[in-house]
Amino acid sequence: MSDIKVTIIDRDGVSHEVDAPTDMNMNVMELVRAYELAPEGTIGVCGGMAMCASCQCYILTPETPLPEMLPDEDAMLAEAFNVKENSRLGCQLHISEEMDGLKLELAPEY
Numbered sequence: 001m002s003d004i005k006v007t008i009i010d011r012d013g014v015s016h017e018v019d020a021p022t023d024m025n026m027n028v029m030e031l032v033r034a035y036e037l038a039p040e041g042t043i044g045v046c047g048g049m050a051m052c053a054s055c056q057c058y059i060l061t062p063e064t065p066l067p068e069m070l071p072d073e074d075a076m077l078a079e080a081f082n083v084k085e086n087s088r089l090g091c092q093l094h095i096s097e098e099m100d101g102l103k104l105e106l107a108p109e110y
Helices: 028-034 071-079
Strands: 003-009 015-021 056-059 087-089 103-106
Touching: 003 028, 071 087
Parallel strands: 003 103
Antiparallel strands: 003 015, 056 087, 056 103
C-alpha cells in the first residue's frame, strides 16, 4: 500500500494537496487534523462518531469512489447546517487507494 494524493480546500479557500496514507485506517477528518487545516476544536468535535457534522465537507470530484453513506451519516447531515448534495462527513470517509485524486472542500464551521 502507498500514500495517495488528496486536495483539501480549507475554510479560508486555500487549496492544499496532501499525502494520505492508505495503510493506517485514517479518515478524512483525521487527515485534516494531521495537517492542521482547520483550527483545533473546530473539526471532529465528536471524535469521529458521526454525531456533530463539524467535519462536513463537499466532495468536488464526484467520480471518486467513496464508501456508501450509512444511516448515521445520513441522519446527521439531515440536521446539519450548510448541507449540499455533495456533502459528506469526513469522519466517515476512510482513506483507500481508490480515493486517489479526491478533491474536497471543508464546509463552513457553522
